Amino acid sequence: MSTINQRPVSNTPIAYGLMSLSPTMGVINGMEVALEFEGALIEGNRKSILGVTDVSCFASFGIKGTEAASWLMSQSIQIPMNRNTWVEHEGYLVLRLGGSEFLIEGQYSEDQYSHEIFEKLARFNQATVAGVYKVQRADAAFILSGSEVLNMLSELCMLDLRDSALASNTLVMTQLASISAILLRHQLNGEQVYRVWCDGTYGAYMWNMLLEVARELGGGAVGLASHFRGTHK
Amino acid sequence: MSYQNKDNMRLAKKIGEWIDRDKVIKFSFEGEDYTGYEGDTITSALWANGVKVLGRSFKYHRARGVLSLANHDVNILVTDGVDTNIRADVVTLQSGMTLKVVNTEGGVVNDKKKIIDSISALLPVGFYYKAFHSPAVLFPFWEKFIRKAAGLGVVNFNYPRITQRKLNAYCDVLVIGAGPSGLSAALMAASNGLEVILVDENQQLGGSLVYDRAGGNAAKEMLDELSVKMAETPNIKVYTGSYAAGYYADHMVPIVTAKGITKVRAKTVIAATGAFEQPPVFRHNDLPGVMLGSAAQRLIYRYGVKPFNTCVVVTANAHGYRVALDLLNAGCTVVALVDMRAEADRDQYVGELARKGVKIYSSYCVYEALPSKSKLGVRGVTICPFDEKNGTSNTANSITLDCDGIAMSAGWAPAAALLYQSGMGVRFDNDIQQFVPNSLPNGIFAAGKVNGVYNIKQRGLDGMRAAAAALQYLGKSVETINVDHHQGASPSHFYPIVMHPKGKNFVDFDEDIAVKDFINAAQEGFDNIELMKRFTTVGMGPSQGKHSNMNAIRILAKIRNLPVEKIGTTTARPFFHPTPFGHLGGRSFHAHRLTTIHMWHKAANAVFVDVGAWSRPAYYQKSGLSRIETLQQEAIAVRQSVGIIDGGTLGKIEVCGPDAGLFLERFYTGKYIDQKVGTTRYALMLDESGVIVDDGIASRLAEQLFYLTVSTSNAAAVYREMQRWLQIWQLNVGLVNVTGAYGLINIAGPKSRDVLAKLVDIELSEANFPIGSALETQILGFSARIIRVGFVANLAYEIHMPSAQALNAWKALMQSGVKEGIRPFGTDTQRLLRLELGHHMPGYDTDGLTIPYEVGAEHALAMDKPFFVGQRSLQIIAKKPRNKILVSFVLPLDYSSEMPQDCNLVIDDGVIKGRVTSVSYSPAAKCVIGLAYVHPTQNQLGATFEIRTDNGSLAKATIVKTPFFNAE
């Protein structure tokens, strides 16, 4: 009997959707993702019109239960106080999904990556904490950027997502391209972007739908490298 | 031979016209070349060229020209060879168009089908209910002719699939109609800080201000003033050339544009939709050259086209006088103005008309229009004194006037379809002879003509009144605005119908329905407006009664001697205008789910099958092998060595917390409280009527953690039901749906243990990890759950891991099994494998009525528990006799006749006793095996029953025990 303990590189949930595009791939956070599709110039332009970026590689941790909020606070994690809102804190986002479920997502930054918090969270043991349950997550996660994002979302989502209707720290659990998704508006490198999470098994479908509309509107696929200069092969 | 006189009818440039005379457009119509200008509609360009016969009517194939120029000239449908049923009155002329009229035989001028018109007396309304059916054998013969006559344009089967974008938009106030009241409403709402969307079906703003000018400038000046304000107001989003297709619940109004649909969700809606001009009814009111007054005005001011050279205006309201002045202004000779009214207060225009030499005939009607020799146009009119009270014409004193056209203005019908759809209550206002809103739902407002306001100044004010009401509704404090009730003569005549013994006085131009048809229908008992509509088909044509319903109501009221309001109206259904499939359908969202191993399957030539939203390998195609052969090979690999299947699509649910066992005991039929950690139990789910819904495996991974696998197609529904029951039972349980978050791989077969053992650090021996074991461990450095299962083989393992690692795990297992000849298999093979073991599958071997007793699942029912869903119903059902039971059967080893199929019937003495649910040749059992429902009296080991195969032969099956082969 032999044991392989070398944890292999994992696949983004949209891997199947990337196959025909042959992007330059790289490993971030243990997951192989698309860094670049057509080069900085083209993608920079796309990004300003309508860019779609797969960020499923961001570390994430899910938890729910009546005591989830207090447990997170006991771990010195700042949480949003109202349901369906989110906060950003020291390189990670905390989404409060409904009242008692949380999704914590690490944000990529150039120099340091907030591993610490996720290492701490990974040590969570359900058997020892009453009223708190781990939610295994495998979302497909996206960044939507550029001037035409609302145009795209107005076709794919029935909700009013304009600044006037979607408060800055509010998230919505709704349907995008007819499947369930979490959506919020966020600042990234000083630009307003929209973030989308959906069940990873719908990831390739979602990626293709987002790209189909983005291309019609003058945008397209944008690699991680266009958003995060520190990411490279 | 050229029939059309081809006068150049184009006028000198008109202020505010919609055409660009610098841009000449060439096109052809019925084989002849013409030119028009950018901004013309097809109809306006043709009329400018003197072309008057633009189409043929549907039923009698009568020549037709311009009627409304407002999107209900549905006799003027053309095809450009690609698209069909193009509405020439509103569709913008494009360069190079090659147009032909639809539904003619030999062209619009010489249409051979016009013969039908001359035998129209044989074909009164409803005639087809009374003909052709007897003798019955001949009906198919007649039907061929009827079917040939049906329909308008010919569909182009090569037309491309177009999917237009459908967008969602939001606003405080949606104003529909950009005439004076709509514009005023939008401006008022916007100036109070509201977000406004304004929509109008015409290409430019202004409504009747564009064309209803009475030969003067006042309307144009008012429009200019409003346009300046519009330009200064940023918070109005304007959609022109776009129509509001219907009103739907909670103020949702789809706006149809050339490029797609915008679904507007408004907080309030103001309908300033105006009114449709209604034709007076007289003999030959349908000839090319007879048109509505507003159509003549549209031709003049929008397109710079002269409607007639010499004309008569027939009217029953003030609008006709305005039309006459506009016609004079356009250089037409107005021979006479015929006013059907006895003593209307003669308005301000009478003097002006008289000064300009127009003779006015009061209390006269147009008795008939006189067709030209070719019957393709008007050569004159016969007018005569008219008693409007009785509707009688004094033909003894008739006068004939020469002219080439007639403008008609007898009244209006409110364009109230959206208001009706919103739930408006109406009353009939006798002062204006119109249905007006009596009650409107919350947040819905009406303004302008549709609200019964006709005075031009009051229309603007009424828009502001509606806007103020909308503002108040939204909580803004503004002063209420009051609008005067209508003063003076009615804008609509109470009965603009002139009888004629020879008929052809048309009410509905779409369907060629004349006055007599209504009288006859009523005589036959169809004297309710809805019955009349169905019997005569009035209002059922493509214009949906926009120019015919009101006259039909008036005629029925007269026949029944009832006031109009007692007749009521027909229901106004969406759409306001016919709307294309490509717009309505839009982009199609065909959501599908893939496991992370999908790309591996694809590369390995998997043949996929849809299971709900999922795409799963059914089997892996090998070149040179049939599907059946492939399945059997995959099955043999599992039986002899090891096979592997992607089960990532299975539902996976964690049930956690102190009450988890109790929860499962209520939700499923079995017992779980005493289940040992590290073991699995069967989980059978029933509905409240005792019917089988789903089954799966419950693995107890920790004291307070059960891990449930449920079937792929039921996963979402099972989780949903768990959530609901949990709310009702209020137990201390947490539910987590990890269907997408976990990958699942099943390796099965005698060598599966060896293959798996290389990758895990646990003892997999039979003694240590027997069937029914489950634990959490590590594989490839990440945590995984391993469950010893027995669905497809006696030795098999499910490995559950985070889905991002599933492909790695799959590859590692494939690698690990190279020596053993590991082979992937799909769902089709899986069905065969489980059949060989004798397992039934919910949804496959059960249907929507199957109870546990019918599939031998008594062992799974813990009837001694205090409660489980479906238990009480089972107690009732248990007392009843069974009428079917699922049995396992084999066919003789040498069976070589027609192969039975799933769903072939079990027949006993000519009576259906059951059916086959699963059947296949089994390579392991080396015979045909299957499951079938039979009557309980047939159920004895070794007994035989008969299956009727597709070709009708009977296959004799023997009931046997399972598994079907020696599995050890």
Added chain:
Amino acid sequence: MAYQLLKFALGGEYKEPRFFRDCQTPKKSYDAIIIGGGGHGLAAAYYLAKDHGITNVAVLERGYIGGGNTGRNTAIVRSNYLTPDGVNFYDASVKLFQGLSTELDINLFYTNRGHFTLAHSESAMRTMRWRAEVNKHVGVKSEVVGTDEISKACPQLDISCSGKSPILGALYHEPGSIARHDAVAWGYARAADSMGVEIFQNTEVQSIDVKNDQVQGVQTNRGYIATGKVLSAVAGFTPRITKMVNLKTPIVIQPLQACVTEPMKPWLDTILVSGSLHVYVSQSSRGELVMGSALDPYEVHHTKSTFDFVEGLTSHIADMFPFLSNVKVVRQWAGMADVTPDFAPLMGITPIKGFYLDAGWGTWGFKATPISGKTMAHTLAHDKAHDLIHSFRLSRFDEYELTGEKGAASVGH
């Protein structure tokens, strides 16, 4: 035939009589009262008079005749059901339909077009085989066919459904037909009236008088009418009537929507149904495509249209016929359906003596019009359910004897 046409041309005077009398004042009592002047109620009245000689009958219609689901359906007639009882019942209806134009002397435009139920999955193919086997067993022409045969009957159909859900085969039901639905009601009304049945329009039943579990009469806006027998034939409104007699049923009212296109030259000769895409479509004798979909997803007692219905329907039809992109939908409408848990009707006697149900018609009521009329007339006349409708009795729900139609529930029509 020639006479039928010529008589309109001769004489000049239009001599056609009323289809049925304009009844205004009901008698004090009738032998039977039928609530609902749709196809079913009028057919029951006709067969009561014709088959059983019971002519002292009033039909009470709240609105106008044929104004409910009779005038709102997509006029499809077929008998390819799943259970032998269902197939036999509807087959008897098809047979009555075939002779009905002659019997009622009105052209119902009953036209035999053939009916394809398309299967887009292996499991749908299995269900098709099941239905075909049962149909064949009781002598109804249905068979599973492959895509070649579908293409032959309808060459315009994109068998791949735009690549989204390829068609694998179909259940072909040769007798599938369409008819002019309004005319069915008018024909029965005229025939019933001619035998003495009185039809009252604009007559609403406000309550039903029951004493000692026996019907005594009905209260209407035209006054009280005594009777010992009341038939409720008001699909879509059944719960409002059963509430009057405190009778519990499993019916849930759900809207069913439909729409039509503008007329085009006939090209679609068959009736197509797709359970997976939730659509059915045929082309009427006017040249319109008549299209429908599955039931609306929740209970509501009104007939308002929804936009999502027409969005979904057009998208799916365009998958089947991509060239329709610029063909236009003219009108949409809705009806209310009595939906039962086992997708079979509720017919026959009830625990209240003299109160009979003709209900639970879901989306398949039109095609049953003649046979429901005939069997309900029999049931009223004998105070005992006709054999053909035994499985449709209300008490099956108390007895846990639901019909097997539930087994393979899908879009049918």
Added chain:
Amino acid sequence: MKLLNCPMNGLRPLGEFIYGGEYREMPNPNNSSDLEWASYVHYRDNAPGVKKEWWFHSPSGTWFIAERNTLSDEVLNTYLFGKAPFPKNENLSDGKLGDEKNTELSA
């Protein structure tokens, strides 16, 4: 598309919801007759009027009760099961919805 107010997520288009049928009180299975139980399982309060119904908001996984007039299709009120006007069970919940902590958050 009609709008429905999810107590946890606010006003949403109907397409985000799944109808869960009429809310019915289950009779005590131990002391109801077979007929009473069959009636509970199969029969419905089906005449038009204001009904309590189950609705499920799909993207968030929220079951709730809606009071709806089935004649006008007007929704009068929506709330989580176990909240007013139902008698409240102070015990426990599934830890997702309807617990006291969550309700305090509904600002």
